[in-house]
Amino acid sequence: MNRLEIIHGDRREDRRYEHEMDLRFTYEQDGVTYFGAGHTVDLSRGGVRFRTDTPPPQGVVAELRISWPFLLQNVCPLELMVWGSILTNDDRGTVLRMSRHEFRTCGQRSFVQATAGVGGSSILA
Numbered sequence: 001m002n003r004l005e006i007i008h009g010d011r012r013e014d015r016r017y018e019h020e021m022d023l024r025f026t027y028e029q030d031g032v033t034y035f036g037a038g039h040t041v042d043l044s045r046g047g048v049r050f051r052t053d054t055p056p057p058q059g060v061v062a063e064l065r066i067s068w069p070f071l072l073q074n075v076c077p078l079e080l081m082v083w084g085s086i087l088t089n090d091d092r093g094t095v096l097r098m099s100r101h102e103f104r105t106c107g108q109r110s111f112v113q114a115t116a117g118v119g120g121s122s123i124l125a
Contacts, residue, residue, distance in 0.1 A: 014044035021069060023050055027062040027086075040066060041093045048082055048096045055094040056086045062096055068103065076105050 021040045026033060038052030048064060056062050061083070068078040084098040 014046045016042040016044045016049075018042045019069075022067040024065045025050075025052070025056065025062050027056045027060045029057065029060055038094075045098075047084065047087070047098050049093045050096070051093045055089045058086050058089060061085050064096060072105060078103050079106050 019040060019042070022037070023040055024035070024037050026035050028034070034054075034056070036052050036054045036056070038050050041049040041051055043049075048066070050064070062085070064080075064082040066080040066082065068080050070078065072078050080101060081104055082096065082098055082101045084096045084100075087095045087097050089095075
């Protein structure tokens with residue numbers, strides 16, 4: 001078997017997941033905070049590729065807030081917070097190398113409101 005036949009496909013260390021989700025981002029440059037919005041192209045354990053009309057410049061540290069498509073306990077909206085540095089900007093999108101990430105709850109509904117409605121009563125009367 002030819003060696004070229006064995007090596008095929010995406011050989012990156014981290015698997016990429018193609019999924020489009022809305023996002024907002026911020027970064028600072030020369031003491032000024034910049035804001036933008038866009039959507040993800042793909043995500044991996046080590047980074048995020050996204051598209052925006054106003055890409056952050058290569059090398060800056062950015063914070064992404066990605067609107068997560070699933071609810072926590074089927075009630076509470078989540079967002080994925082990602083911090084890292086911008087590696088590239090090209091026709092395929094902007095790539096952020098992730099240094100850390102965490103999920104956060106967001107929205108007006110809290111766990112207290114969600115569990116209060118389970119038994120038929122509500123504290124929001």
